[in-house]
Amino acid sequence: xxxxxxxxxxxxxxASCISNHSHDIKDKIFEExxxxxxxxEVRVIETGCMGPCELGPVMLVYPDKVFYQxxxxxxxxxxxxxxxxxxxxxxxxxxxxxxxxxxIEKGQQDTDFFKKQTKVVLSNxxxxxxxxxxxxxSENGYAALGSVLTSSTPDEVVETIKKSGLRGRGGGGFPTGxxxxxxxxxxxxxxxxxxxxxxxxPGAFMDRSVLEGDPHCIIEGMSIAAYTVGAxxxxxxxxxxxxxxxxxxxxxxxxxxEYGFLGENIxxxxxxxxxxxxxxAGAFVCGEETxxxxxxxxxxxxxxxxxxxxxxxxxWGKPTLLNNVETYANIRHIILKGWEWYxxxxxxxxxxxxxxxxxxxxxxxxxxxxxxxxxxxxxxxxIGGGVPDGKxxxxxxxxxxxxxxxxxEYLDTPIxxxxxxxxxxxxxxxxxxxxxxxxxxVNTARFFLDFTKSESCGKCVPCRVGLVQLxxxxxxxxxxxxxxxxxxxxxxxxxxVKKTSLCGLGQTxxxxxxxxxxxxxxxxxxxxxxxRCRAKVCTNLVTYTIVEDxxxxxxxxxxxxxxxxxxxxxxxxxxxxxxxxISCGTCYDVCPFDAITTES
Amino acid sequence: xxxxxxxxxxxxxxxxxxxxxKHQKGPLIxxxxxAQSIFGYLxxxxxxxxxxxxxxxxxxxxxxVTFYNFFSTKPKGENEINVCLGTACYVRGADKVLSMLEDExxxxxxxxxxxxxxxxxxxxxFGACGLAPAVMINEEVYGHVDRKKIKKMLSEYRTKEE
Amino acid sequence: MNLExxxxxxxxxxxxxxxRSDTSKYRIVVGMGTSGIAAGAREVLKxxxxxxxxxxxxxxxxxxxxxxxxxxxxxVVEVFEEGSEPVLYGNIDPEKAKRIVEEHIGKGNIIxxxxxxxxx
Numbered sequence: 001x002x003x004x005x006x007x008x009x010x011x012x013x014x015a016s017c018i019s020n021h022s023h024d025i026k027d028k029i030f031e032e033x034x035x036x037x038x039x040x041e042v043r044v045i046e047t048g049c050m051g052p053c054e055l056g057p058v059m060l061v062y063p064d065k066v067f068y069q070x071x072x073x074x075x076x077x078x079x080x081x082x083x084x085x086x087x088x089x090x091x092x093x094x095x096x097x098x099x100x101x102x103x104i105e106k107g108q109q110d111t112d113f114f115k116k117q118t119k120v121v122l123s124n125x126x127x128x129x130x131x132x133x134x135x136x137x138s139e140n141g142y143a144a145l146g147s148v149l150t151s152s153t154p155d156e157v158v159e160t161i162k163k164s165g166l167r168g169r170g171g172g173g174f175p176t177g178x179x180x181x182x183x184x185x186x187x188x189x190x191x192x193x194x195x196x197x198x199x200x201x202p203g204a205f206m207d208r209s210v211l212e213g214d215p216h217c218i219i220e221g222m223s224i225a226a227y228t229v230g231a232x233x234x235x236x237x238x239x240x241x242x243x244x245x246x247x248x249x250x251x252x253x254x255x256x257x258e259y260g261f262l263g264e265n266i267x268x269x270x271x272x273x274x275x276x277x278x279x280x281a282g283a284f285v286c287g288e289e290t291x292x293x294x295x296x297x298x299x300x301x302x303x304x305x306x307x308x309x310x311x312x313x314x315x316w317g318k319p320t321l322l323n324n325v326e327t328y329a330n331i332r333h334i335i336l337k338g339w340e341w342y343x344x345x346x347x348x349x350x351x352x353x354x355x356x357x358x359x360x361x362x363x364x365x366x367x368x369x370x371x372x373x374x375x376x377x378x379x380x381x382x383i384g385g386g387v388p389d390g391k392x393x394x395x396x397x398x399x400x401x402x403x404x405x406x407x408x409e410y411l412d413t414p415i416x417x418x419x420x421x422x423x424x425x426x427x428x429x430x431x432x433x434x435x436x437x438x439x440x441x442v443n444t445a446r447f448f449l450d451f452t453k454s455e456s457c458g459k460c461v462p463c464r465v466g467l468v469q470l471x472x473x474x475x476x477x478x479x480x481x482x483x484x485x486x487x488x489x490x491x492x493x494x495x496x497v498k499k500t501s502l503c504g505l506g507q508t509x510x511x512x513x514x515x516x517x518x519x520x521x522x523x524x525x526x527x528x529x530x531x532r533c534r535a536k537v538c539t540n541l542v543t544y545t546i547v548e549d550x551x552x553x554x555x556x557x558x559x560x561x562x563x564x565x566x567x568x569x570x571x572x573x574x575x576x577x578x579x580x581x582i583s584c585g586t587c588y589d590v591c592p593f594d595a596i597t598t599e600s
Numbered sequence: 601x602x603x604x605x606x607x608x609x610x611x612x613x614x615x616x617x618x619x620x621x622k623h624q625k626g627p628l629i630x631x632x633x634x635a636q637s638i639f640g641y642l643x644x645x646x647x648x649x650x651x652x653x654x655x656x657x658x659x660x661x662x663x664x665v666t667f668y669n670f671f672s673t674k675p676k677g678e679n680e681i682n683v684c685l686g687t688a689c690y691v692r693g694a695d696k697v698l699s700m701l702e703d704e705x706x707x708x709x710x711x712x713x714x715x716x717x718x719x720x721x722x723x724x725x726f727g728a729c730g731l732a733p734a735v736m737i738n739e740e741v742y743g744h745v746d747r748k749k750i751k752k753m754l755s756e757y758r759t760k761e762e
Numbered sequence: 763m764n765l766e767x768x769x770x771x772x773x774x775x776x777x778x779x780x781x782r783s784d785t786s787k788y789r790i791v792v793g794m795g796t797s798g799i800a801a802g803a804r805e806v807l808k809x810x811x812x813x814x815x816x817x818x819x820x821x822x823x824x825x826x827x828x829x830x831x832x833x834x835x836x837x838v839v840e841v842f843e844e845g846s847e848p849v850l851y852g853n854i855d856p857e858k859a860k861r862i863v864e865e866h867i868g869k870g871n872i873i874x875x876x877x878x879x880x881x882x
């Protein structure tokens with residue numbers, strides 16, 4: 001990996017600073033950096049307008065948080081030699097005021113959001129008009145397909161993808177080039193390529209954004225794959241919950257046909273290929289490849305045992321290549337920029353970038369793309385801005401219902417496929433959900449089991465019955481009726497469900513339980529032994545009381561109480577009768593004066 | 601049991617669509633999507649019609665209809681409210697949003713209001729996690745939902761009905 | 763379609779993008795992914811078009827794009843001006859859109875309060 005710069009220098013590139021010759025300053029900085037031999041240690045970034053145009057040209061230095069104003073090229077020599085080399089800011093050019101402090105704080109957050117990111121898959125998202133193919137073409141669109149069709153053999157493409165180190169972005173991380181090779185080497189008169197756009201993991205929305213923001217890159221990636229493996233027909237399986245993505249992709253497919261990127265004799269070669277969209281109907285299990293294939297065939301989405309793998313016998317019994325959206329989105333960049341470039345990004349075992357969806361208790365929710373090997377801490381705190389409202393970070397959930405929760409002490413782990421598995425989580429499709437002190441880990445485990453038990457297709461016993469039992473045990477603990485031996489039962493059952501289930505859903509569904517048991521066992525013990533939920537989430541373990549001083553006797557709580565256990569009258573604070581209270585929390589939610597407190 | 605299929609525009613539309621896609625491979629789910637968009641739900645009669653037109657057994661149609669959450673065998677209200685119960689929404693209080701909606705509409709999850717304006721359901725993640733908690737009404741997503749916003753949303757749809 | 767045609771198309775597209783900035787001084791690009799739309803991007807897009815029409819401004823085009831990734835700051839709007847760095851605005855509503863037309867497009871003043879500062 002490239003060396004990490006020690007300093008980031010942000011030069012304002014707003015209209016006003018440019019007219020005050022900020023570009024000369026930038027050039028001068030490069031010159032001085034070179035002179036001092038520290039080009040690798042300082043990263044120079046030109047930003048949009050920072051705001052205080054009257055002080056321009058302005059420049060910000062991180063991590064020192066120093067704000068320079070009214071710069072002249074002649075100032076730069078001293079700033080580089082004293083500040084950048086020796087670490088002593090040049091005081092007379094530094095401005096400290098309320099305004100600059102605000103700019104520094106805001107700038108830190110915003111620039112971290114961008115600076116730590118490397119946009120490959122998302123490079124067009126939020127830049128081009130997704131409904132206009134010519135904008136995609138202007139960004140080198142379909143150039144990768146053109147060059148592959150006219151000047152590479154399928155073997156060469158396989159070799160390129162293999163060397164790039166790209167691995168499946170759907171979660172499992174199987175090497176993409178090897179998968180392509182399997183399908184290519186299977187002989188059959190009919191083969192298919194399929195794109196998994198079912199994105200079922202709650203908390204993941206990167207595939208939706210790519211389909212909505214840059215649909216042509218999927219068409220191009222699939223076409224290259226089809227040429228490589230020898231397929232002439234492709235299917236994109238999109239979930240019904242994404243109406244806009246479906247609409248944009250439909251439009252893009254029509255445009256591609258019109259321009260001759262889909263259809264017969266593409267790029268005047270023998271290669272013909274066409275695409276069809278198949279819309280899902282709301283079944284999580286259809287993200288599993290054999291279930292997805294059944295669903296495209298119009299059947300119930302039941303998985304089947306593997307082998308045979310889809311590469312040998314997939315859609316309608318024909319060899320089928322199945323990759324997810326993000327995997328296909330990477331292809332054209334690898335072709336255009338070369339496998340060497342791609343393999344230079346990332347860690348030893350995991351190459352390239354990964355898109356993550358940040359959500360939950362985090363300031364900057366959204367989509368980000370970082371090189372593999374970025375740490376969870378950078379993801380959550382530098383880019384995500386940390387936990388809002390001054391709350392304490394508790395855990396981060398990765399990999400959806402198949403993944404796990406990682407506590408604070410492991411946040412400095414660089415992210416790749418292997419490290420996350422070691423931590424009891426997994427890459428999954430890239431959902432990152434941050435949980436703070438108000439999240440109960442036992443309840444979270446129950447939430448995931450509630451999800452997987454209702455999404456189990458019911459075909460195999462361990463998953464169908466086992467998940468219901470796991471859920472029941474967790475429910476018992478959450479309700480305050482747990483016994484110590486339940487923890488043993490939980491763990492044992494988890495392992496047998498994992499070992500004996502037919503498909504990925506059952507094999508990974510116990511992971512949220514195992515990872516919370518591993519890192520947050522004390523919370524389980526508190527629920528069982530002390531009847532206490534420290535996050536005050538498990539309502540049966542929480543008592544509600546009205547704070548006399550804060551109560552304005554409005555009576556809204558009493559009106560909403562389902563068991564009529566709150567009494568009071570005008571001018572006197574209301575009281576909850578604890579003997580009748582069922583701890584439903586309604587009064588807490590409806591009180592307009594926050595006069596109700598929770599205790600556990 | 602003999603099921604009578606009335607000759608009306610809805611069935612004619614579905615029938616024409618089926619003729620259109622019949623030659624494709626595995627068209628059943630496609631056809632059911634179309635049928636639900638025409639009829640609003642998939643009663644036995646429609647399932648029978650689909651089976652007959654596609655020349656497959658009624659049981660295989662029923663098997664698919666009941667497998668997928670998206671298909672409903674019960675009529676829905678004119679506006680379908682879906683509360684996202686994905687993880688991000690859950691962490692940000694989706695369960696409370698659901699109970700607020702149940703309060704406001706005076707129905708439980710899975711039911712339809714008496715005036716037939718709304719039906720209330722829960723959904724898996726619809727990918728608006730950045731705006732959690734989220735609610736989808738028909739195809740429109742609403743983010744950062746709270747009690748105030750719920751009241752506003754519902755009254756907008758109620759006025760539309762009037 | 764052959765390689766030569768693709769190259770021409772690409773060059774034409776790139777030229778048009780340049781020309782677009784010749785005839786139009788400003789380009790307003792509204793993020794219209796699911797998150798943007800849910801946060802009110804449609805109303806914002808409409809407000810831009812309405813306000814530009816009301817004011818009779820000619821050298822502006824309004825366009826749509828996908829999601830930039832800033833879910834928590836949606837609706838996100840980017841204003842491009844020939845020869846300047848693009849300006850990124852967050853949490854825009856129809857009222858703010860009108861102000862952007864009035865201040866930024868009309869008078870050339872960037873509205874700092876709405877701005878998201880970004881590094882390149």
